[in-house]
Amino acid sequence: MEKFFLIITICTIIMTAPIISKIVKAPIVVVEIVLGVICGYLGLIYDDETLKLVAKFGFVYLMFLAGLEINFKLVKVIKATLAVNVVLYFILLYTISALVCWVFDLGLTYFVALPIFSLGMIMMLIKEYGKEEPWLNLALSIGVVGEVISILALTLFSGWTEHGLSISFFVSILTIISVVIVTILLLRLSYMIFWWFPELKKFLIPDTQNDKHDQDIRFSISLLLILVSIMLILKIDVVLGAFTAGLFFKMFFNQKHELLEKIESFGFGFFAPIFFIYTGSTVKLDMITYDILEHAIFIMCAIIFIRLISSYLVFYNYLKFKQTTLFALSDSMPLTFMVAIAMLSYNYGLITQAEYFSFIIASMIDGLFIMILIRKLYKTFNLQPQKILK
Numbered sequence: 001m002e003k004f005f006l007i008i009t010i011c012t013i014i015m016t017a018p019i020i021s022k023i024v025k026a027p028i029v030v031v032e033i034v035l036g037v038i039c040g041y042l043g044l045i046y047d048d049e050t051l052k053l054v055a056k057f058g059f060v061y062l063m064f065l066a067g068l069e070i071n072f073k074l075v076k077v078i079k080a081t082l083a084v085n086v087v088l089y090f091i092l093l094y095t096i097s098a099l100v101c102w103v104f105d106l107g108l109t110y111f112v113a114l115p116i117f118s119l120g121m122i123m124m125l126i127k128e129y130g131k132e133e134p135w136l137n138l139a140l141s142i143g144v145v146g147e148v149i150s151i152l153a154l155t156l157f158s159g160w161t162e163h164g165l166s167i168s169f170f171v172s173i174l175t176i177i178s179v180v181i182v183t184i185l186l187l188r189l190s191y192m193i194f195w196w197f198p199e200l201k202k203f204l205i206p207d208t209q210n211d212k213h214d215q216d217i218r219f220s221i222s223l224l225l226i227l228v229s230i231m232l233i234l235k236i237d238v239v240l241g242a243f244t245a246g247l248f249f250k251m252f253f254n255q256k257h258e259l260l261e262k263i264e265s266f267g268f269g270f271f272a273p274i275f276f277i278y279t280g281s282t283v284k285l286d287m288i289t290y291d292i293l294e295h296a297i298f299i300m301c302a303i304i305f306i307r308l309i310s311s312y313l314v315f316y317n318y319l320k321f322k323q324t325t326l327f328a329l330s331d332s333m334p335l336t337f338m339v340a341i342a343m344l345s346y347n348y349g350l351i352t353q354a355e356y357f358s359f360i361i362a363s364m365i366d367g368l369f370i371m372i373l374i375r376k377l378y379k380t381f382n383l384q385p386q387k388i389l390k
Contacts, residue, residue, distance in 0.1 A: 067246020
């Protein structure tokens with residue numbers, strides 16, 4: 001019977017969140033997380049394995065959508081004019097992170113966590129502000145690189161905490177590097193196959209008027225789950241498989257607008273909200289102390305600080321002040337990977353329980369605060385899209 005009330009609670013939040021978002025004029029993801037926190041505190045949402053699995057799939061689906069949103073025109077612009085800037089940006093992120101850790105005497109967990117990236121919240125920004133904003137396009141494109149670096153960092157960190165500097169540790173490094181290389185080669189091979197046999201596209205995904213069995217949805221979701229399963233077998237973060245599936249459709253089926261709309265509707269309308277609701281419900285309000293909250297605010301400020309400094313030093317000449325500020329803030333919400341690193345560190349005794357709660361709360365407050373701040377700044381700045389990035 002309890003599961004019925006859990007389902008009713010989740011579905012009620014999904015239905016009412018857009019209405020509440022309009023009334024309070026707050027981003028919908030903020031409303032979903034806050035409602036998740038409240039319902040979790042009241043006991044309406046509890047730790048349930050089925051809910052956890054669906055929430056995890058919601059995050060995976062968000063990464064699938066991230067692959068679908070890649071702007072290849074912008075990637076070419078970045079490759080031609082900003083490649084050095086991108087490399088410098090990541091060097092600065094980790095350098096400033098190391099400096100912060102040295103000044104405040106913080107451990108390895110903080111060095112890995114502070115510069116970490118996650119595309120989940122960026123996808124919600126794209127849903128709200130569209131694909132035409134230069135700062136958001138750049139955030140997504142650089143976020144992809146950051147996500148891959150973050151996956152590598154998480155794999156290294158996980159391997160080090162679990163195995164130390166053993167053979168298993170180096171095997172995990174070689175595995176993820178090999179997977180990235182194989183993924184690139186397979187995408188190249190697919191490009192060649194579809195170029196030589198263009199009719200193969202219609203065979204896999206027929207035109208809408210000829211698709212009587214929803215083959216487009218069958219193929220897309222099946223490919224997503226197959227690639228995610230392969231990542232699970234290889235013990236690599238499933239984000240890489242989900243993103244690759246989205247990238248595959250963006251590269252070869254971009255003209256299938258109805259399919260892309262179907263996929264986005266399922267994601268933003270159902271699976272993503274469940275992820276954010278569940279994430280909010282994991283915050284235990286009754287265990288929060290002043291010290292935990294203070295440390296959480298410190299972590300959040302450190303995350304924002306290192307990105308603002310790095311962004312102004314690297315991208316100011318390209319985006320100018322207003323868009324550089326929005327770009328830095330949009331890349332400052334590493335919600336999911338922050339939670340993953342905190343959980344890993346806590347399980348292996350690298351941080352205390354209080355620090356663990358601080359990381360969890362920081363990831364929540366960070367997402368809520370920045371989503372609201374970006375909305376306020378966006379209206380204040382009154383920006384106009386630049387055609388070069390369309």
